[in-house]
Every structure is written in structure tokens, then in C-alpha cells.
Amino acid sequence: MDIINDIIYPVLEEIKEDDDAEFEISPTLEIYGDQSIFDSISLVRFIVNLQDRILELTDKDIILVSSDIMKKSNSPFKNVTILAEYIGGLLENE
Amino acid sequence: MNNNPITFITGTSRGIGRKLAEHYINKNHTVIGCSRNNTDFQHENYTHFQADLRNEKEILTIFKHIKKTYGRLDNLINNAGVGVSSPAVLTSTSVFEDVMAINTTGTFICVREAAKIMMKHNYGRIVNFTSGGVIFNLDGALPYTVSKAAIEMLTKSFASELAPYKITVNAVAPGVTATEMLSTYMSNEKYDELMSRNYMIKEESTADDLANAIDFFLQETSNRVTAQILYLCGPK
Numbered sequence: 662m663d664i665i666n667d668i669i670y671p672v673l674e675e676i677k678e679d680d681d682a683e684f685e686i687s688p689t690l691e692i693y694g695d696q697s698i699f700d701s702i703s704l705v706r707f708i709v710n711l712q713d714r715i716l717e718l719t720d721k722d723i724i725l726v727s728s729d730i731m732k733k734s735n736s737p738f739k740n741v742t743i744l745a746e747y748i749g750g751l752l753e754n755e
Numbered sequence: 756m757n758n759n760p761i762t763f764i765t766g767t768s769r770g771i772g773r774k775l776a777e778h779y780i781n782k783n784h785t786v787i788g789c790s791r792n793n794t795d796f797q798h799e800n801y802t803h804f805q806a807d808l809r810n811e812k813e814i815l816t817i818f819k820h821i822k823k824t825y826g827r828l829d830n831l832i833n834n835a836g837v838g839v840s841s842p843a844v845l846t847s848t849s850v851f852e853d854v855m856a857i858n859t860t861g862t863f864i865c866v867r868e869a870a871k872i873m874m875k876h877n878y879g880r881i882v883n884f885t886s887g888g889v890i891f892n893l894d895g896a897l898p899y900t901v902s903k904a905a906i907e908m909l910t911k912s913f914a915s916e917l918a919p920y921k922i923t924v925n926a927v928a929p930g931v932t933a934t935e936m937l938s939t940y941m942s943n944e945k946y947d948e949l950m951s952r953n954y955m956i957k958e959e960s961t962a963d964d965l966a967n968a969i970d971f972f973l974q975e976t977s978n979r980v981t982a983q984i985l986y987l988c989g990p991k
Contacts, residue, residue, distance in 0.1 A: 702919045705874075706874055706920070709871045709874060713822075
């Protein structure tokens with residue numbers, strides 16, 4: 662399974678459509694940070710939908726956010742590529 | 756496709772929860788219910804799960820079923836709860852933790868999981884259960900009142916965070932109701948004293964009184980009603 666194409670991109674497409682947002686979906690798209698495409702409300706919805714999509718495709722109920730994860734300077738939500746690596750690691754350890 | 760409102764009610768095997776399940780079935784809702792014990796209630800629009808609110812996995816199973824079967828959840832009524840009667844200094848840690856786990860943590864998990872489903876549709880109505888005992892400082896039931904006070908704050912916090920997704924979160928306090936749960940932890944003497952000293956309306960609430968209040972919170976037109984705590988019988 663391709664985490665970017667099968668998991669992250671469909672969820673981004675869904676949010677983009679729901680919010681009528683204008684951003685280009687790419688591996689370098691910043692999800693959390695100064696140039697983030699999301700406000701806090703969309704970000705929560707994105708993470709919830711992402712967890713849902715992962716459960717749907719892998720039957721694994723993983724938690725993407727812990728209390729300290731957003732504070733890290735190397736946040737796994739920095740961009741799409743980094744997020745995909747993070748999800749891959751979580752799935753491997755499940 | 757099921758166009759009925761999808762309503763999940765906890766604690767439906769007896770008492771108020773059972774009556775609420777019947778009430779919403781009669782209003783053409785599709786009702787999902789749960790309780791620790793099984794139930795003899797059967798209806799084509801009712802699905803029952805045997806689940807313990809202390810067990811997160813069992814709760815998650817119900818929400819997975821709701822997501823998979825209906826794809827949405829319109830209403831959550833967090834009715835399930837336990838009460839204990841015990842002087843504070845004689846209350847064991849395990850009793851305290853048990854009441855908090857069922858009443859507060861169980862409610863928290865249900866609201867969180869319901870919200871995840873509701874957020875996708877930008878719609879949801881959540882009603883939690885609190886107690887007049889929080890207002891009039893009911894004594895001899897510390898774990899219960901602490902757990903209910905926590906539910907009031909939980910209600911307001913969730914209401915605030917879920918408002919952008921058009922999900923309302925409110926709580927209702929039933930007043931004193933004649934249920935099996937009450938009779939297990941309160942003597943007739945204490946009950947009479949409770950009624951006369953602490954409530955403005957000294958009559959028992961019925962499940963219909965409660966359904967009337969919950970109906971208001973669940974209405975689509977109650978879209979501006981959130982973070983509200985409604986106490987029946989007017990606790991003093």
C-alpha cells in the first residue's frame with residue numbers, strides 16, 4: 662500500500678472539497694507549521710479522517726497524536742512526506 | 756439507505772435508559788443501545804450491545820458498528836451511570852475509581868467517538884447526564900457527585916471545541932426519579948429528606964419529563980443551544 666496515494670491524498674482531497682479550500686496537494690505540502698494549509702478546526706478534522714482511513718484500509722486503530730507530538734521541532738505533521746514516514750512507522754509497530 | 760435519525764443511548768437495559776430507547780423508537784429513530792447486562796427489549800429498529808463502559812474496547816466496537824452500518828450518528832444520549840452511597844472518609848479508592856470510570860471516563864469516550872463520526876457530517880446532538888446533587892452538595896455520595904461535576908465541565912469543554920462542527924453538547928439532570936438504581940443506594944428516609952430539602956418541585960421526575968427535556972436538545976432547530984445544563988425539579 663502506498664501511504665501517500667492511498668491514505669493521505671484521499672483525505673486531503675476530501676478536506677479540500679468540504680472546505681472549498683485552494684491548495685495544491687503535493688509531497689511537500691505543509692500540514693502543521695507556519696505555512697500550514699489548515700486552521701486548527703480543519704487540522705483536527707484532517708487527523709480524525711486520517712485515522713479513520715487508516716482503520717478502514719488496514720484494520721489498525723492507530724492514534725496519530727500524543728500530547729507532546731505537536732511540540733516537537735521535527736513534527737511528523739511537518740509535510741506530507743514526513744507524515745507518510747511517520748504513519749508507516751506506526752503501522753509497522755502495530 | 757436509513758433516513759431515520761440514528762440515536763445511540765447508553766444504559767438501555769432498565770430504568771430511564773430503557774424508557775428513552777422506547778421513546779425514540781416510537782419517534783422513528785433507529786436506536787442503538789448498550790448495557791452491562793443483556794436486555795429482553797427487541798424491535799426491528801433497535802440494536803443492543805452488551806458492553807461495560809469501563810472497557811474502552813467494548814465501547815469502540817459499538818462505534819465501529821455505527822460507522823460501518825449507518826455511516827453517521829445524529830444523536831448520543833449518555834444515560835448510563837452508577838451511584839454509590841458511602842461516607843466520604845469510608846469510600847475506598849477502588850469504589851471511587853470505579854464510579855469515575857463508568858460515569859465520567861465512559862461518558863468522555865462516548866462523546867469523543869461520537870464526535871469523530873458527527874464531525875464528518877457537520878451535525879450532531881449530544882446529551883450527557885448530570886445530577887442536581889452537584890448544585891445542592893448531596894452528601895454521602897462523593898464519587899457520584901464528583902463524577903457528575905466532571906461531566907458538567909466535560910459537557911462545556913466539548914461544546915466549545917465541537918461548536919465549529921455544528922455539534923451541540925448539553926447535559927440534563929433528571930432530578931429524583933424512582934429507578935432501580937436509586938433504590939439500591941438510598942433508603943426511603945434519605946429519599947424523603949432529599950426531596951423535601953433540596954428540590955423546589957417535590958415530585959419525582961418521570962422518564963417522560965426527561966424525554967421532554969432531551970427532545971428539546973435533540974431538535975434540529977436547537978442548533979444554538981449548547982453547553983447548557985438543565986436541572987429538572989429545580990435543585991436549591
